[in-house]
Amino acid sequence: MDQHDLDSIREGIARRDAGAEDETERPRRRGLRRALIAIGVIVLLVVGSATAFVAYLGYTVNDNVTQENLLPEKRTPIEAPDGTPVKETGTGTNYLVIGADTRPGDAGRSDVIVLVHVPADGETIQMIHFPRDLYVSIPGHGKNKINAAYAFGREPLLVETMEQLLKVRIHHVAKTNFDGFKKMTDAVGGVRVYAEEASNGSGNGGPIVIKKGWNTLNGEQALGFVRERYTLSEGDISRGRRQLAFIKALFLKATAPETITNPLKIAKFTDAATGNLVLDQTLTVGMMRDQALALRNIRSGDIVFATAPFTGYGTSPEGASIDVVDTKGMADLGEALRTDTMDDYGDVFVTP
Template sequence: MTDPNEPAGADGAHDAPDHHEATEARDDDLLPPRGSERHHTGAPSPSDDGAATSAVGATGATGSGLDGDTDADLDDDNDNDADGEEPKKKAGCLKVGCLTLLSMALVAVLAVGGFAAYLNWKLDNNIQRSNMIPDSAGQPTRRAEAGDALNILLMGSDSRSTNLNDASRSDVIQLVHISDDRKSVQVIHFPRDLYVSIPGHGKNKINAAYAYGGEQLLILTLQNLLGIKIDHAAQIGFEGFAKLTDTVGGVDLYVSQPYSEGSFGTWDVGWHHMNGQQALGFVRERHQLKEGDIDRGRNQQAWIKAVMAKTLKAGTLLNPVKLNTIVDDLTADKNLRVDQDMPVQSLGFSLRNLRMGNVSFYTAPFTGFGSDPVAGSIDIVDEPKMKELGNAVATDDFSKYTGSANPLR
């Protein structure tokens, strides 16, 4: 991954979109039109008519006047006989139809099951797994109130290498809290310049923890800062996220601050439809934003929200071709790395009923900006609010947290 903090050079640049020509959003999520239904009426078989006529003629010739029966009575008896055979034939046809439908349903079930198995295989085969979670010794214990709530650290590295295992400063630090009932999610951005204590290294910017000791030291730093247990960790290359953006037909993002910076793009204030590379430049820009990385983190969250909204639509999840492409986008070229024990498939299934209205986004609390002789420009932690945030995460209860969610559009 190229350095997301600096504009790409000539070999990595792309033409900046004309902000006066923002394209309209396309709806790629419509289900295909259903075919028209046809209704057939069963016409009587010529052979049936013939059999009925023969029966009537034969009886009328040999049984006229027997036992006092009239011709009309005999006709009624013959009609009943003929009617008795037609339901039998109709019943046979019904059985064949039912068997056909059952066979088609079985084939469909097998196809869906086979496709699901294939996607599971692809996930297991493409995802990198490594020992990202520190040993439990000396770590915070899970609070009983949290139940089965989960805390997952989502990271992105500014390493110039495509190898996600390379140690470098972490450019993206988002803590994802999933509630015990799986009905709500809180995503918390920790600015890279947040000035915190790093175990064994004194105080420094929080992203220095990743450079000093990789994801394990970053996890320990966050656990100490919040007083929580982090259960899982994941690292994603943003080139794959850009491909995912293209797969869902691009996303609509609101630009709150205008800027123009090389390959990061040129945008006016307002809504813009962006493809993957345009959105990637948008979430990498920080130099011309008022609060630098603080604002960049909000832009990253806006992008995550927009992609999630389009991915969770039924038209996307029920489209096997598009679903297969999404898995490719996220996992191809070892683009996704998770801890050894993360249950990717079961976790995704447990969130199947999640609605975007129950996903909220926050920025870790800080009081302002400062400088340090060693670390340089820093974000100063709001200690009381940080303790409050940690308690909300630890107890799986954000109702008492007084921090405001980011007003993402």
């Protein structure tokens, strides 16, 4: 990245903050926006890599990102509760983000299951965490924990399970692993994230102590922050909220002026964000660019998240601990997604 590129980025930031609309600057601004290809819609990884595209769109991202058949080959018809077919495209766009903990013994299970809904107006990003112990019907496998769908049939079966649970269409899928959290955090020089409760854990570098309130974390600490669940009051539910809080914190740091105007940070973050990123077979760079442009005015308060509705904890017939689905709440959530009325979906979203 040469000085001219840096000057262009700084000018773009200044114009955004000041709200300038000078006609003579529009060609340059459009050029910069084409470079800022954000996938903020599908989680920290994709949103973060978007900022990094400023310098590396030409080769790093295309070389790193892998595309696989993450969507079902044959889409099962979906009917709304009233019996009417659900359109393939629906209203707004739904992205399923899957994350796996790569520690020994955890292979084959999805530890992060987040549905990201981007409304048609592009004014918000709504993230919904689905606890991995949520007890649901898995097509062809009876009832089990939702992350068992991933173990039985990988991403396509998890997509189908989610679609039948919510009665909505999942349009795109992205997956990564926890190691990316650590690398991206270090690439931007650490993140500041809010913890709802304190915890004590451990990492490769020793004890990881998280205090209640704001914490500034390096990569190893961030990894401990998003992994911890045993010492938290609601186990995986609390961990899910932590993961979403971290996603937001990383997004804000990755898109901050001190990051996007620093060539070294951009280079490191691009590689970290895309090195383990896999996208579905239909999600193209052009589509990512179009979504990024639609979300260019997103700010901190526009990114909200919630936990999928459940009524409490129980035990499966096999004796496993489970989270019991709130049937009515899930139906209401599906209706809000289908009709693009998530802003009216109760007071469940928070903006940490």
